[in-house]
Amino acid sequence: MKKILALPLMFFSFSSFSEGVTSTDVQPYPEYLAAYVKTLVTAGCEQALKGGSEDALIKQATKGMKKDTPSYYAVYNSVVEGVGAGTALKAKGRLITKDKIAIDSCGGVAAYISMQKDFMKIVVDEMTTSEQSQAGAVKPKAASSDESVYRTKAKDLAELYKANEVAADDKIGGRKVEVTGTVQDITKNFANDVVLKLESGNRFMPVSLSMSDSEKAQASKLKKGQKITVTCEKMQFFIGAPSGGDCTFN
Structure with a gap:
C-alpha cells in the first residue's frame, strides 16, 4: 500500500518541476524516469493481484496532470501494462514471455518491461515532451452492418x-x-x-x-x-x- 500512496508524490516532484519550464529547457534524467516507470508497472501489477481497481490507481498516479497529453498517457500506459501483467499472473500463477523467460512476480514483470527498449524509450520520451493540443473530436461515421x-x-x-x-x-x-x-x-x-x-x-x-x-x-x-x-x-x-x-x- 505504501508504494501506491507514494505514486502521486513521486510524480508531483517531476510534474511541478516540468510545468514551469518547457522540455526544451530542461530534460529530467532518463534514469530517474525509467525507475519511475518500473514503480508504476509494479504498482499496477500488485493492484491487479489484490483485485483492486486500476481506475483508482490511475487516478492517483495522474493526479494533477492534464488529460490527453503525452505525459499523461505515458503514466497511464505504464500502469495499464502492470495491470495487464498482474491480471495474467493472478490467473496463471506464472508467465512465459515470447522470448521464453518465466516470470512469477510483479518485480519480475517490472524488470522485464524495463528491458523492452522500444517501450521504455517511447514512455520516457513522452514524459519529457511538452504538452501538445489534441485534435478536435470527430463524429463517427455510420457503420454498415447486418443482423449478425x-x-x-x-x-x-x-x-x-x-x-x-x-x-x-x-x-x-x-x-x-x-x-x-x-x-x-x-x-x-x-x-x-x-x-x-x-x-x-x-x-x-x-x-x-x-x-x-x-x-x-x-x-x-x-x-x-x-x-x-x-x-x-x-x-x-x-x-x-x-x-x-x-x-x-x-
Missing part, C-alpha cells in the same frame, strides 16, 4: 466508445464486430497471445484485438501500416480503448 455482424472502421469504433460506452455496446448489440483499419503494431501479451493494434487516431490508445491461436501464422506476415480487416467474436471498452477478443482475419 457489426461492420466499422477502427477509428470510428474508437470514437463510438469514447463518446458513450453504454450506447456503443447497445448499438453493437452483442454481435460479432468486423473492424477495418491500419496496423499500428503486432505484439504479444504476457499470456503469449497475439495482439493486433490498429490505429485509432490516438497512438497512445489503439484498438487492441486479441487474435485466435489459429491466426498466428498470418499475423507473423503482417507489416505496420498495412490495411486489414478482422472479425472479433466479442468487443468491449477496456482501459480507455476498444478491445476485441477471439478475433480472426477476413
Whole structure:
C-alpha cells in the first residue's frame, strides 16, 4: 500500500518541476524516469493481484496532470501494462514471455518491461515532451452492418466508445464486430497471445484485438501500416480503448 500512496508524490516532484519550464529547457534524467516507470508497472501489477481497481490507481498516479497529453498517457500506459501483467499472473500463477523467460512476480514483470527498449524509450520520451493540443473530436461515421455482424472502421469504433460506452455496446448489440483499419503494431501479451493494434487516431490508445491461436501464422506476415480487416467474436471498452477478443482475419 505504501508504494501506491507514494505514486502521486513521486510524480508531483517531476510534474511541478516540468510545468514551469518547457522540455526544451530542461530534460529530467532518463534514469530517474525509467525507475519511475518500473514503480508504476509494479504498482499496477500488485493492484491487479489484490483485485483492486486500476481506475483508482490511475487516478492517483495522474493526479494533477492534464488529460490527453503525452505525459499523461505515458503514466497511464505504464500502469495499464502492470495491470495487464498482474491480471495474467493472478490467473496463471506464472508467465512465459515470447522470448521464453518465466516470470512469477510483479518485480519480475517490472524488470522485464524495463528491458523492452522500444517501450521504455517511447514512455520516457513522452514524459519529457511538452504538452501538445489534441485534435478536435470527430463524429463517427455510420457503420454498415447486418443482423449478425457489426461492420466499422477502427477509428470510428474508437470514437463510438469514447463518446458513450453504454450506447456503443447497445448499438453493437452483442454481435460479432468486423473492424477495418491500419496496423499500428503486432505484439504479444504476457499470456503469449497475439495482439493486433490498429490505429485509432490516438497512438497512445489503439484498438487492441486479441487474435485466435489459429491466426498466428498470418499475423507473423503482417507489416505496420498495412490495411486489414478482422472479425472479433466479442468487443468491449477496456482501459480507455476498444478491445476485441477471439478475433480472426477476413
